[in-house]
Amino acid sequence: MIKQSFSNFKMFSNSRSFESSRDFARTDYAHALEHITTVRPLTFHQKLQQKTVNMSVFKDVDMAPPVAVFNLTARYKEDKDPAKVNLGVGAYRTDEGKPWVLPVVRTVESQMAADSTLDHEYLPIAGLKTFTEAATRLALGDDSPALLQNRAGGFQALSGTGALRLGIDFLSRFGKSKTVYVSDPTWPNHMAIGRDAHFTEIKKYRYWDDKTKALNIDGMLEDLRNAPEHSVVILHGCAHNPTGVDPKKEQWEQIAEVMAAKKLFPFFDIAYQGFATGDLDADASSVRLFVKKEFELFVSQSFSKNFGLYNERVGNLAIVTQDNDSLMRVQSQLEKLARPMWSNPPNHGARIVATTLNNPSLFAEWKEAIRTMSSRVISMRALLKQKLKQLNTPGSWDHITDQIGMFSYTGLTSKQVDFIIQKYHVYLMQDGRINMCAVTNSNCDHIAAAIHDAVTSC
Numbered sequence: 001m002i003k004q005s006f007s008n009f010k011m012f013s014n015s016r017s018f019e020s021s022r023d024f025a026r027t028d029y030a031h032a033l034e035h036i037t038t039v040r041p042l043t044f045h046q047k048l049q050q051k052t053v054n055m056s057v058f059k060d061v062d063m064a065p066p067v068a069v070f071n072l073t074a075r076y077k078e079d080k081d082p083a084k085v086n087l088g089v090g091a092y093r094t095d096e097g098k099p100w101v102l103p104v105v106r107t108v109e110s111q112m113a114a115d116s117t118l119d120h121e122y123l124p125i126a127g128l129k130t131f132t133e134a135a136t137r138l139a140l141g142d143d144s145p146a147l148l149q150n151r152a153g154g155f156q157a158l159s160g161t162g163a164l165r166l167g168i169d170f171l172s173r174f175g176k177s178k179t180v181y182v183s184d185p186t187w188p189n190h191m192a193i194g195r196d197a198h199f200t201e202i203k204k205y206r207y208w209d210d211k212t213k214a215l216n217i218d219g220m221l222e223d224l225r226n227a228p229e230h231s232v233v234i235l236h237g238c239a240h241n242p243t244g245v246d247p248k249k250e251q252w253e254q255i256a257e258v259m260a261a262k263k264l265f266p267f268f269d270i271a272y273q274g275f276a277t278g279d280l281d282a283d284a285s286s287v288r289l290f291v292k293k294e295f296e297l298f299v300s301q302s303f304s305k306n307f308g309l310y311n312e313r314v315g316n317l318a319i320v321t322q323d324n325d326s327l328m329r330v331q332s333q334l335e336k337l338a339r340p341m342w343s344n345p346p347n348h349g350a351r352i353v354a355t356t357l358n359n360p361s362l363f364a365e366w367k368e369a370i371r372t373m374s375s376r377v378i379s380m381r382a383l384l385k386q387k388l389k390q391l392n393t394p395g396s397w398d399h400i401t402d403q404i405g406m407f408s409y410t411g412l413t414s415k416q417v418d419f420i421i422q423k424y425h426v427y428l429m430q431d432g433r434i435n436m437c438a439v440t441n442s443n444c445d446h447i448a449a450a451i452h453d454a455v456t457s458c
């Protein structure tokens, strides 16, 4: 290597062996300089040149730690073991362990491909109207008082993450508080979004009770009661990530009561509508309850999970205000925020969703696909619990079937997680969260054996 570097090295050396090529790469040059110092002292020109090489604008940029869930997938991909399983990333898999393109999506995509009236012109900054209107109706319900009174509307965003970011950015500029509350635990991006949108306080409200493996409603209510007025509170509308534990209807009533008393601003994240119960309306009931109670609120919607459109980045920020005038003003400011970020949103996924939601027979077909996905998850929960019981794995595994949605918060410790990854090649998040959609009839025995071994050995 040194020899090769030196053979390309010409400009500042007297040695003939360095004169063979005029064409040397900058890296070769830097490498050569590193070694030439041991051969003879640097000339003035060499020192100058070395200084230039070392003066990268980026030389003080620290290496950021990788994003945990994507790092886990990368490790899984590198693993050559045939029994490997990825229970990390939150994406649906068929019972064959494959991604699923929903049949209704295929149908609409072929219609779009054949439709010569469609073009690739820019969408308006606020997005495709047929999409934002249908998405907002999906979250709030056709009979929503806010929609009937013309004080609710949508704004297209880059999937659920983009809708959250846009809404939180807006609240950071125009809201009455710089404090945002997230559940403990939560999807880690909630905290990152709050921080990047310049909220000065990112606080946690209690949510998960480790002992009961259920919702800590008293802790949650107490933390909300103690929150400063006007704080923003991010609430998972359904299928809480990572715990799979949602408040019951009476508990949502209690949460709403405390939030109204403290004038807290509800920001619902409803990324899993349809995945909790298989019923789109039931999964949006928390949001609709708050609207009925006349809160002003935001809802971030994602069509990654329920349409399987992960990489199309289809999202909507649904906005509910007191009156139409406020809605217009909020939407106008959202345009000012979106314009310098992504200018206008992508069309493809939004058109698929809009076409489906606005056509009764496609809509019915989509609802059927949602039931297929959610019922497969429910049956895999039952199967995994059954296997663990058959193995006499210590502990109660009822929480696997009590929890809902895509994830199960297993209660496995970080040490047990490492053990499972190393010995069984089953990849799961460090906090013990597993994606139930990636459990199949074929891999369930292997996963149960891994959990059993970890619980009994570590």
Ligand SMILES: Cc1ncc(COP(=O)(O)O)c(C=O)c1O
Pocket (backbone or CB within 6 Å): 090, 158, 159, 160, 161, 162, 187, 236, 241, 269, 271, 301, 302, 303, 304, 310, 315
């Ligand atoms: C709780 C929660 N909110 C929002 C999202 C956003 O997903 P996307 O940006 O793909 O729509 C996710 C994705 O995993 C999530 O788990």
